Amino acid sequence: MKERLVILGGGESGVGTAILAKKKGFEVFVSDFGKIKEKYKQVLINNEIEWEDEGHSEEKILFADVVMKSPGIPDKAPIVKKLHEKGVKVISEIEFAAKFTKATIVGITGSNGKTTTASLTYELLKYGGLNVALGGNIGKSFAEQVSEEKYENFVLELSSFQLDGIETFSPHIAVLTNLSPDHLDRYDYKYENYIASKFRITMNQTSQDYFIYDADDVEIIKWLSQNPIKAQPLPFSVKKELNQGAFKRNNEIIIKINNKEFNMPIATIGIQGEHNVKNAMAASTIATLLRIRKQTIRESLEGFQGVEHRLEKVLKIHNVMYINDSKATNVNATYFALDSMENPTVWIVGGVDKGNDYSELLPLVNEKVKAIICLGVDNQKIINAFGNVVETIIETDSMAMAVQVAYKLVENNNTVLLSPACASFDLFENYEDRGRQFKEAVRNL
CATH class of the missing domain: 3.40.1190.10 (Mur-like, catalytic domain)
Incomplete structure (x- = not known):
């Protein structure tokens, strides 16, 4: 009897696990509550691996011997709770x-x-x-x-x-x-x-x-x-x-x-x-x-020149440096970024807040930031945190708009820094998508 592995999530880790499991003789089923990207669908089809997307078939999932859960799915997800209740082992790709x-x-x-x-x-x-x-x-x-x-x-x-x-x-x-x-x-x-x-x-x-x-x-x-x-x-x-x-x-x-x-x-x-x-x-x-x-x-x-989306220098336009730090998805990462700024900075910040405490940034913002551009669906927490420290705070809801506003605010020898301190899922696919959109908007100035 083949061991049955169910994989939750049809992204990079899910599809990779499916390929390995198939090779090792498991019976494999991939289920994604969202939509599986075309490139991953093709891999599953080519490897003759059973899959579904845009919903979970519980009877097929709960029948697993072991479940590999993609890292993005929280333990609180209903299907994961049901697996735990049934005593099915839920592990990671690693x-x-x-x-x-x-x-x-x-x-x-x-x-x-x-x-x-x-x-x-x-x-x-x-x-x-x-x-x-x-x-x-x-x-x-x-x-x-x-x-x-x-x-x-x-x-x-x-x-x-x-x-x-x-x-x-x-x-x-x-x-x-x-x-x-x-x-x-x-x-x-x-x-x-x-x-x-x-x-x-x-x-x-x-x-x-x-x-x-x-x-x-x-x-x-x-x-x-x-x-x-x-x-x-x-x-x-x-x-x-x-x-x-x-x-x-x-x-x-x-x-x-x-x-x-x-x-x-x-x-x-x-x-x-x-x-x-x-x-x-x-x-x-x-x-x-x-x-x-x-x-x-x-x-x-x-x-070694560093990693894409981590304090990555994009372009210098009219003596203003544009820096992509989209990978800064928490306050501590943004702290490093602001700390390394040497010129007056227009700071693009915001996204999905994961329970952030912005207070540790206050001294740095006070010293280095001349204007804040909020880039998120809900920016109230950022406005509350820095409203007394920075005179200019502008809300935007697209990367192109954020970069255009920054371009209008800067003077000679300023820096424009995208360092969001937040996750990106409200307006972007992921932090890479956010960083690439920033670079594209800067190149289009």
Whole structure:
């Protein structure tokens, strides 16, 4: 009797899992409450996988032996509740696919910096000659890449939602870049639930594994002091010297593992800013553990130009720089962006608020922002938060309009920054769509 796997969600992770499951002899059924994109439908049809969209057939779903739920579907969804009531196991793509590979897995999570750290780590390992793939919350589905059976190493960017759906998944190297309140709407508005979710990345690790984390992060240190972990800890810090791990000394990054030291001048790193120094520390620690040569690490860090939609310089028009930071979907990410602004800034902000507290941005907004352009369906919270600090606040409901308004407001040597601090689903398909629309609107000025 074939094991029956039902997949909820027909996107990248759902279809990737379907391909792997079919190859491994499962009976597979894909069900999406929304509409499955044409390119994914074609893949399902070509692989002769049964699917449905625009609704769930309960009798087909509840009959599953195991269910893979796409990260975007909350546990509160009626169909997921019914599965839990029936005692059907609901897991994530990461949990399902990891069982079918013997590759070395590097798992990277955190509220911010995980995409940059994962992309940088991938570049370091690839440049160092390892057979490596990048997946998880970024790029091509992890499950689909496992089905190709050609990679010896995986670098996975992992969201808290993907970690919620694991039981036995255990990366050889786990990274927690930082913690700040995010997605609280999915965690009963309790920060501690979200934090516990992130730390699931190390729950199955053993003393043969490594846990890399930000030693300057108060919440991380607090959690670790109360919850012992089995993995070998490798902290990084820009504030203090460490006996083991990565730290800053005289404008250099020092990586110290098992009494061996490696140094790298900060000034030569391709991506600047203190948060990027931390991302570079985490990535270099991973590369060092996987025996990449020091010179190779230095060269890769010098050449790395960053990730699309993360403080990406788009164009300079009449001495005004337009910057796309659409990937900033929470307050902490926007904090980094505003902090790195050197000129008076017109700030485009807004979208779907996930329980944001804007108060930590007030000093930066006061110092750097000359005008705010709201880009969302409901902007009241932003207006309330910054109305007393910024004279000009304008509401818009399309990217083209937001960019046009910005163009009219700027003067010589200003910066226009799209850094929404919110999710994008009210007006856009996702943050990539939002970022691309911004770039297009800027190029059309």
